[in-house]
Amino acid sequence: MRSLVRRLNGAAFCATLSVALASRGDAQVPRPKKDSTAKRDSATAMMPDMPGMTMSRPASTLPHGMLNPLGVPMDRMGSGTTWIPDSVSLPARHFMAASWEMMAHGFGFVQEDGQTNTRGAWQFGSLNWGMLMASREVAGGRFQLRTMLSLDAATVTDSGYPLLLQTGESFHGQPLHDRQHPHDFLMELAALYERAVSSSLGVELYAAPSGEPALGPVAFMHRPSAMDNPAAPIGHHWQDATHISFGVVTAGVFTHTWKLEGSAFNGREPDESRWNIDPIRLNSYSARATFNPAGNWSLTAGYGYLASPEALQPSVPEHRATASAQYGRKIGADGQWASSLIWGTNWQPGFTASPSLLLESEAVLHKRSTVFGRAE
Ligand SMILES: [Cu+2]
Numbered sequence: 001m002r003s004l005v006r007r008l009n010g011a012a013f014c015a016t017l018s019v020a021l022a023s024r025g026d027a028q029v030p031r032p033k034k035d036s037t038a039k040r041d042s043a044t045a046m047m048p049d050m051p052g053m054t055m056s057r058p059a060s061t062l063p064h065g066m067l068n069p070l071g072v073p074m075d076r077m078g079s080g081t082t083w084i085p086d087s088v089s090l091p092a093r094h095f096m097a098a099s100w101e102m103m104a105h106g107f108g109f110v111q112e113d114g115q116t117n118t119r120g121a122w123q124f125g126s127l128n129w130g131m132l133m134a135s136r137e138v139a140g141g142r143f144q145l146r147t148m149l150s151l152d153a154a155t156v157t158d159s160g161y162p163l164l165l166q167t168g169e170s171f172h173g174q175p176l177h178d179r180q181h182p183h184d185f186l187m188e189l190a191a192l193y194e195r196a197v198s199s200s201l202g203v204e205l206y207a208a209p210s211g212e213p214a215l216g217p218v219a220f221m222h223r224p225s226a227m228d229n230p231a232a233p234i235g236h237h238w239q240d241a242t243h244i245s246f247g248v249v250t251a252g253v254f255t256h257t258w259k260l261e262g263s264a265f266n267g268r269e270p271d272e273s274r275w276n277i278d279p280i281r282l283n284s285y286s287a288r289a290t291f292n293p294a295g296n297w298s299l300t301a302g303y304g305y306l307a308s309p310e311a312l313q314p315s316v317p318e319h320r321a322t323a324s325a326q327y328g329r330k331i332g333a334d335g336q337w338a339s340s341l342i343w344g345t346n347w348q349p350g351f352t353a354s355p356s357l358l359l360e361s362e363a364v365l366h367k368r369s370t371v372f373g374r375a376e
Contacts, residue, residue: 067101067135067136067137067142068142069141069142069194069195069196069202070196070200070201070202070254070255070256071256072194072202072254072256073086074103074135074142075089075090075092076292078090078218078219078222078223079188079212079218079219079221079222079243080188080190080206080211080212080213080214080219080243080248080250081192081204081206081212081214081250081252081259081261082212082217082218082219082222082290082300083218083259083290083292083298084218084222084223084224084298084326084328084338085224085292085295085296085297085298085326085327085328085338086292086295086296087295087296087328087329087330087336088224088328088329088330088336088337088338089224089336090105090222090224090227091105091227092104092105093105097134099136100134100135100136101134101135101136102132102133102134102135103132103133103134103135104130104131104132104133105130105131106128106129106130106131107127107128107129107221107227107230108126108127108128109126109127109128109230110125110126111124111125111126111127111161111230112124113125113161113162113163113231114162115162115163115164115178117164119164119177119178120162120164120178121162121178121179122162123156123157123161123162125155125156125157125161126151126155126156127150127152127155127156127161127230128150128151128152128155129148129149129150129152129183129187129221130148130149130150131146131147131148131149131188132146132147132148133145133146134146138193139195140195140196141193141194141195141196141202142192142193142194142195143191143192143193144191144192144193144194145190145191146188146189146190146191146192147186147188147189147190148187148188148189149185149186149187150182150183150184150185150187151185152182152183152274153182153183153184153185153274153275156182157182158171158182158272158274159171159172159176159179159181160176160179160180160181160182161179161180161182161231162178162179163178163179163180163231163232163234164178165178165234166178166179166180166232166234166236167237168180168181168236168237168241168269169181169269169270169272169310170272170310170311170312171272172272173312175310175312180231180232180236181270182274183244183274184210184244184270184274184275185274185275186210186276186277187210187243187244188208188210188211188212188244189208189209189210189211190206190207190208190209190210190211190248191206191207191208192204192205192206193205193206194254200255200256201253201254201255202253202254202255203251203252203253203254204250204251204252204253204254204259204261205250205251205252206248206249206250206251206252207248207249207250208245208247208248208249209246209247209277209280210244210245210246210248210277211244211245211248212242212243212244212245212248213242213245213248213250213263213264213265213284213286213304214250214252214261214262214263214286214287214288214302215242215263215265215286215288215302215303215304215320215322216239216240216241216242216243216288216300216302216304216320216322216324216344217239217240217300217322217324217326217340217342218240218324218326218340219240219243220232220233220236220240223326223338223340223360224326224328224336224338224362225326225328225338225339225340225360225361225362225372226340226360226362226372226374227362228362228364228370228372229360229362229372229374231374233342233358233360233374233376234356234376235342235344235356235357235358235376237269237346238320238322238344238345238346238354238355238356239322239324239342239344239356239358240322240342240344241269242265242267242286242304242306244270245265245266245267246266246268246270246277246278246279246280246281247265247266247280247281247282248263248264248265248266249263249264249265249282250262250263250265251263257291257292257293258289258290258291258292259289259290260287260288260289260290261287261288261289261290262285262286262287262288263285263286263287263288263304264282264284264285265282265284265285265286266278266280266281266282266283266284267283267284267304267305267306267307267308267309267317267318268281268283268307268308268309268311269309269310269311271311283307283308284304284305284306284307285304285305286302286303286304286305286320287302287303287304288300288301288302288303289301289302296327296328296329297325297326297327298325298326299323299324299325299326300322300323300324301322301323301324302321302322302323303319303320303321303322304319304320304321304322305317305318305319305320306318306319306320316348316349317348317349318346318347318348319346319347319348320344320345320346321344321345322342322343322344322345323342323343323344324340324341324342324343325340325341326338326339326340327339327340331363331364331365332365332366333366334366334367335363335364335365335366336363336364337361337362337363337364338361338362338363339359339360339361339362340358340359340360340361341357341358341359342357342358342359342360343355343356343357343358344356344358356376357376358374358375358376359374359375359376360372360373360374360375361373361374
């Protein structure tokens, strides 16, 4: 299927119309204004003072400096162990449960997806996910348990949703094309530990039966530049598709501004059974460097080796290299504007590399109006 895309890339232009009615649920609150003292005062960074936030206890009672190792605010976290720019954020709701700092967020879209082409299709459905994270101090560091769930397999069917030119994974033993596969129910089930080991250096450890290795940019659902755009990028399997891997162990070192990580993970894409955990393996590896030089930026570059990613071609391994730049800034009273430039390339032994490039942007003008777009 990868070669099909290569052939079509030069010749085809597809106009895709999808109407996304983002039903902004409870977890959707106005984007937090980042406290300018966030980096200095970890307690206020944990609980930004924003309308709609559930703050079950005053931020000032949080133990100072406990939950933000090296002043890296929790809001900097994207999917897996990725970072986003400090100046933009993902909507979330914070509350306390016993001694755990809880964070909930999620999206529910109802969409009519019409791809007007002989290879296209029409579908009325919903893309959705919800995430719950629980954090607390353990041995001087931040320990976090996470789960992220999606009902996509029920709401856009096991064969996924129409998306012209899309490839990746399979349905009824055939490679999927012109459709995007649904996400697995158990998108993430993970534990993360981050701790400062000196005044400027910290270590992280991430383990997940289902989770995201240190490969590629922030997964599209967690990118401030795409959070209101439900459709997966056409380059998903060149860039960020490993965000659901059944078996991930990541170790990393970080300072306040950069992070170096390495992962062992399962390179096999999720199988057609979307409601279970696939066999857990650690047969692939990746490395990624992340650099947040200023509050507006997050840059990454990395490489991954995927052993046997496709069930239908089990003997074929794949190499992937990616680089990304995210830029974000506040606009107006409660808006933000975020953009991403992402490059990803795959190559299989004996074949030339197949590159992909994505540029996307999303402007949250204010609480109820968002403009977004993507070019690939
Ligand atoms: Cu995905």
